Amino acid sequence: AQSVTQLDSQVPVFEEAPVELRCNYSSSVSVYLFWYVQYPNQGLQLLLKYLSGSTLVKGINGFEAEFNKSQTSFHLRKPSVHISDTAEYFCAVSPGVGAGRRALTFGSGTRLQVQP
Amino acid sequence: EADIYQTPRYLVIGTGKKITLECSQTMGHDKMYWYQQDPGMELHLIHYSYGVNSTEKGDLSSESTVSRIRTEHFPLTLESARPSHTSQYLCASSERQGTAYGYTFGSGTRLTVV
Numbered sequence: 001a002q003s004v005t006q007l008d009s010q011v012p013v014f015e016e017a018p019v020e021l022r023c024n025y026s027s028s029v030s031v032y033l034f035w036y037v038q039y040p041n042q043g044l045q046l047l048l049k050y051l052s053g054s055t056l057v058k059g060i061n062g063f064e065a066e067f068n069k070s071q072t073s074f075h076l077r078k079p080s081v082h083i084s085d086t087a088e089y090f091c092a093v094s095p096g097v098g099a100g101r102r103a104l105t106f107g108s109g110t111r112l113q114v115q116p
Numbered sequence: 117e118a119d120i121y122q123t124p125r126y127l128v129i130g131t132g133k134k135i136t137l138e139c140s141q142t143m144g145h146d147k148m149y150w151y152q153q154d155p156g157m158e159l160h161l162i163h164y165s166y167g168v169n170s171t172e173k174g175d176l177s178s179e180s181t182v183s184r185i186r187t188e189h190f191p192l193t194l195e196s197a198r199p200s201h202t203s204q205y206l207c208a209s210s211e212r213q214g215t216a217y218g219y220t221f222g223s224g225t226r227l228t229v230v
Contacts, residue, residue, distance in 0.1 A: 034218060041224075042223055042224070043122075043222050043223045044159075044208075044221040045221070046218040046219070090159070103174070104149075104219060105175075106159040107158055108157055108158040109158060
């Protein structure tokens with residue numbers, strides 16, 4: 001089974017500052033990793049994903065994440081945030097190819113609050 | 117424009133009523149999922165389906181039931197709603213290859229049982 005820990009429930013940051021949202025996972029098999037964003041009263045939208053290959057993954061809206069296998073982490077970063085980035089961010093994991101039931105397991109979410 | 121539709125968006129209903137939350141997708145995805153999301157907490161998988169006539173219970177025990185008679189339709193039913201069922205319910209779908217392609221989520225149904 002897989003599990004995901006998002007270390008910060010809330011991250012306040014000023015506009016145009018850099019931000020990092022932390023995510024650690026646990027799994028006994030190879031994994032796929034994802035970041036989703038949820039704006040108020042909406043469903044989740046895929047930001048980026050890591051399947052294999054390069055450990056630095058670029059996504060939409062200027063976000064990127066780095067897969068670190070030794071530290072079992074998949075932290076999300078953005079060099080300069082905007083007010084419009086205020087939302088809930090979810091890290092998720094699923095088993096990789098040929099590695100069991102393929103349903104996503106989500107973390108508890110991190111609320112990014114961008115202040116002017 | 118969303119390719120997966122959930123109705124209603126908001127529902128307030130009395131205890132003991134039977135309700136069905138609708139979820140439909142137009143992408144021809146084989147796999148569909150229901151997640152329950154409480155405020156400030158993670159999403160919990162309550163049901164999933166890998167195709168027509170295939171349904172499985174998820175990680176979180178739920179009194180709801182689902183059906184998958186058509187590929188595009190995956191409704192969730194509560195036979196007798198209780199206040200403990202108050203939550204947001206999110207429907208999602210993915211291609212046959214599964215999670216490598218990520219999920220497409222609907223906008224959710226926010227259910228309040230009074």
